[in-house]
Amino acid sequence: MYPPLNREFPPVLDGHEDFITAIKPRGGAFGPRGGRDFLSDAAADDSKKADAKGHVDLPRAMRGGLGGCFTSIYLTNERAEYNPLAYAIDEMNDVFRIADRSEGHFRICRTVADVRAAWDNNAFASVFMFEGADPISWSLKELRVFYEAGLRCLAPTWSRSTIFAHGVAFGGHLPETGLTDLGRELVHECNRMGIILDVSHINPAGFWDMIRESSAPIIATHSSVKAISPHVRNLDDAQMKALAEKGGTMGINFANIFLRPDMQANRDTSLDVVVSHFDYVKNLVGEDHISFGSDFDGTDIPECIGDAEGLAVILRELKRRGWSDTAIEKACNGNFLRVAAAVW
Numbered sequence: 001m002y003p004p005l006n007r008e009f010p011p012v013l014d015g016h017e018d019f020i021t022a023i024k025p026r027g028g029a030f031g032p033r034g035g036r037d038f039l040s041d042a043a044a045d046d047s048k049k050a051d052a053k054g055h056v057d058l059p060r061a062m063r064g065g066l067g068g069c070f071t072s073i074y075l076t077n078e079r080a081e082y083n084p085l086a087y088a089i090d091e092m093n094d095v096f097r098i099a100d101r102s103e104g105h106f107r108i109c110r111t112v113a114d115v116r117a118a119w120d121n122n123a124f125a126s127v128f129m130f131e132g133a134d135p136i137s138w139s140l141k142e143l144r145v146f147y148e149a150g151l152r153c154l155a156p157t158w159s160r161s162t163i164f165a166h167g168v169a170f171g172g173h174l175p176e177t178g179l180t181d182l183g184r185e186l187v188h189e190c191n192r193m194g195i196i197l198d199v200s201h202i203n204p205a206g207f208w209d210m211i212r213e214s215s216a217p218i219i220a221t222h223s224s225v226k227a228i229s230p231h232v233r234n235l236d237d238a239q240m241k242a243l244a245e246k247g248g249t250m251g252i253n254f255a256n257i258f259l260r261p262d263m264q265a266n267r268d269t270s271l272d273v274v275v276s277h278f279d280y281v282k283n284l285v286g287e288d289h290i291s292f293g294s295d296f297d298g299t300d301i302p303e304c305i306g307d308a309e310g311l312a313v314i315l316r317e318l319k320r321r322g323w324s325d326t327a328i329e330k331a332c333n334g335n336f337l338r339v340a341a342a343v344w
């Protein structure tokens, strides 16, 4: 049996986790964290090296008070180019199979009520999101089918180009133009259907186009503060203010390179640096626009967090710094659920 959901703090609804990509074979070989089962406790498995334990599985999520997440369907560049539709279906099927084997402890959620019911039953609430709209064609017909399957959040692009938008490049060069005509149509269609739009990974021109085009609140599922760490993937003050004015929220990403002022891939990032991102957003735009966006199993995170059980370390520090219970509840799940209630 699984441990009950830890209630030291309100359940965390995390903006972004890559476990489904991380635990499955990649291109015939297992990825760096490959070969795990999401339903088994990798932390307790002494046959696995520390790096192979990953950041999250169901037992650790429950012990860590991680109530659920936007489960990312992420495609490598090769998969996005070769057959994104097939790979997206493949990954979604993997998520459904986890739910099937979980005896009700891992649930695919499509409504806010689904999420709350999961928590009432000590279950993990998984919401499908696409990190890049590569599986959607010009006709947008796939969007309807994916919506029916549970898709509730969509980023028009990852750090590459799609027919809808261009991402921020991690290296190399991508166009600096905004949404394409089709990208604008995609935004309107997501508004109409009730799919939350995500601006993490899109370039600045695309970000501002989304702010202009969307009639609904927009979120950044996993981005951090540019004023602290000047990485291209982070948001500047003007972007955070625009997201807030639109009623959205941003999930702080735990990637060392997005947290550290020196942007180094170094795991000795201090808790002080991690928490400074939360404080910065709260001071700039208020407690209604800050959330978690861990990027668990998608990146290298600070040693002081370690894995899903480290969420409480951050929350205890926020509390020590004077965050009210209400502000903590909003960061844990209230802000994402407010947007979900408005959009879904």
Ligand SMILES: [Zn+2]
Residues within 6 Å of the ligand: 131, 201, 222, 298
């Ligand atoms: Zn990402």
